[in-house]
Amino acid sequence: MSGSKALSGAASGARRRRTRCRRCQACMRSECGECHFCKDMKKFGGPGRMKQSCLLRQCTAPVLPHTAVCSACGEAGKEDTVDSEEEKFSLCLMECTICNEIIHPSCLKMGKAEGIINDEIPNCWECPKCHKEGKTSKDQADGSGKRRMDNGEVGRWKLTDDPPPKKKTPLSPEEGGRAEGSHKRKREKEQPDSGPKKKMKGGHEKRLKKKPKQEPGESNGLLVSPAGSSGGVPGSSSGVSSSSQSGAAGAGTSSADQRSHHREKLERFKRMCLLERRPESSSSSSSSSESDSESDTDNSLRGEQGGGSSPSSASPVPPSSVFSSVSRAERERGRAERDRRLAELGFSASEESEGGGEGGGR
DNA sequence: AGGAACGTTAGT
DNA sequence: ACTAACGTTCCT
Numbered sequence: 001m002s003g004s005k006a007l008s009g010a011a012s013g014a015r016r017r018r019t020r021c022r023r024c025q026a027c028m029r030s031e032c033g034e035c036h037f038c039k040d041m042k043k044f045g046g047p048g049r050m051k052q053s054c055l056l057r058q059c060t061a062p063v064l065p066h067t068a069v070c071s072a073c074g075e076a077g078k079e080d081t082v083d084s085e086e087e088k089f090s091l092c093l094m095e096c097t098i099c100n101e102i103i104h105p106s107c108l109k110m111g112k113a114e115g116i117i118n119d120e121i122p123n124c125w126e127c128p129k130c131h132k133e134g135k136t137s138k139d140q141a142d143g144s145g146k147r148r149m150d151n152g153e154v155g156r157w158k159l160t161d162d163p164p165p166k167k168k169t170p171l172s173p174e175e176g177g178r179a180e181g182s183h184k185r186k187r188e189k190e191q192p193d194s195g196p197k198k199k200m201k202g203g204h205e206k207r208l209k210k211k212p213k214q215e216p217g218e219s220n221g222l223l224v225s226p227a228g229s230s231g232g233v234p235g236s237s238s239g240v241s242s243s244s245q246s247g248a249a250g251a252g253t254s255s256a257d258q259r260s261h262h263r264e265k266l267e268r269f270k271r272m273c274l275l276e277r278r279p280e281s282s283s284s285s286s287s288s289s290e291s292d293s294e295s296d297t298d299n300s301l302r303g304e305q306g307g308g309s310s311p312s313s314a315s316p317v318p319p320s321s322v323f324s325s326v327s328r329a330e331r332e333r334g335r336a337e338r339d340r341r342l343a344e345l346g347f348s349a350s351e352e353s354e355g356g357g358e359g360g361g362r
Numbered sequence: 363a364g365g366a367a368c369g370t371t372a373g374t
Numbered sequence: 375a376c377t378a379a380c381g382t383t384c385c386t
Contacts, residue, residue: 016371017370017381019372019380020378040366049366049367051379053378067373
C-alpha cells in the first residue's frame with residue numbers, strides 16, 4: 001500500500017499527508033451542507049464517493065501529522081521546547097515541497113545553503129538540497145507526469161483570509177431534490193436496495209483497475225547523503241539565491257536587505273510554529289468573530305518589513321543562512337490559486353480580490 | 363483542464 | 375475499528 005501515489009514522489013521517504021490544523025476558522029466551521037462535497041456526504045444524503053471536506057471548511061494552514069518525524073534523526077518537531085526563533089526553526093519539522101522530505105533544518109548540515117521557505121503554509125519549504133539542484137516544484141510535477149497540482153503543492157490550500165463569506169449564494173438552501181443525475185458520470189448505478197457501496201464491484205472495469213504502481217526500485221537521488229550535504233554547500237550559493245528574486249524588482253532587493261530579511265524570516269517562522277501548535281489561546285468568550293491570523297500571515301509582516309529595516313547601503317550581510325521567501329512569482333501563483341478556489345466556490349475573484357487591504361502585494 | 367472517484371492515511 | 379478527508383488517478 002505504501003507504494004502507489006503517496007510514495008511515488010517521495011523518493012526520500014514516505015510522504016506525509018497533511019491534516020487540518022483544526023484551529024483556523026475554516027476548520028472550526030461546520031459543514032455548509034450545500035456545496036458539492038457536502039451533498040456528497042452520506043450525512044447529507046449523498047453517496048459518499050467524493051470523500052472531500054466541505055468547501056467552506058478547507059483548512060487554511062494544513063499541518064504535518066503528529067506522526068511526522070524527521071527523516072534524518074527520526075525525531076518529531078521540537079520547536080516548542082525552545083524559545084529562540086532560530087532554535088525553533090532548527091527544531092521544527094520542515095517539509096520540502098519538491099522532494100517531500102520532512103526534516104529538521106538543523107539535521108541538514110547545510111548551514112549556508114539556501115532554503116526557500118513557503119510562508120503560506122506551515123512547515124513548508126523548498127529544502128536547500130533541492131533548491132541547490134535547481135529543482136522547482138514544477139520540475140518535478142511536470143517531469144513525472146502530474147504528481148501534485150499544477151502549482152506545486154497548494155492545491156487546496158487557499159490563501160484567503162477566511163472562508164468565502166456570504167456574498168451571493170447561488171446555491172439554493174435546499175436542493176429540493178438531487179435529481180441532477182444528468183451530467184454526473186456515475187460508473188455505478190446506485191441500487192435502491194444496496195445503497196452506496198464502497199467499491200464498485202460489479203462490472204465497472206473503468207475504475208476497477210488497480211493503480212499501476214511504479215516500480216519502487218530506485219530513487220536514491222534525493223537521499224540525504226552526507227557527502228552531498230556537507231560538500232554540496234557552496235559558500236557562494238548566492239548565485240542560486242538570485243533566482244528567488246528573479247528579475248522582478250531587481251534593484252529593490254539588495255543583498256543588504258538579506259539581513260533584515262533573515263530576521264523577518266525568523267519572525268514569520270515563529271508565527272508559523274505558533275500557529276501550528278498554538279496552545280489554544282482563546283480567551284474565553286468573544287472568540288467568535290475575531291479575525292483569524294491565519295490568513296494575513298504574510299500580509300502584515302510584509303507591510304512591516306518595509307518600514308522597519310533601513311536599507312542602508314553597505315551591509316556586509318554574511319550569507320550564513322540565506323532563506324529567501326517565496327518569490328513574487330510564487331506569490332502571484334498563490335493569488336491565482338486563490339482566485340481559482342473562489343471561482344470554484346462560486347464567487348468571483350474580482351469581488352474578493354485582495355485589492356482591499358493588500359498592500360504588500362505589489 | 364476540470365471534475366469525480368478512489369485508495370489510503372490520520373485522528374478519534 | 376470507524377470516520378473524515380488528503381492526494382492521486384482516471385474520466386469527461
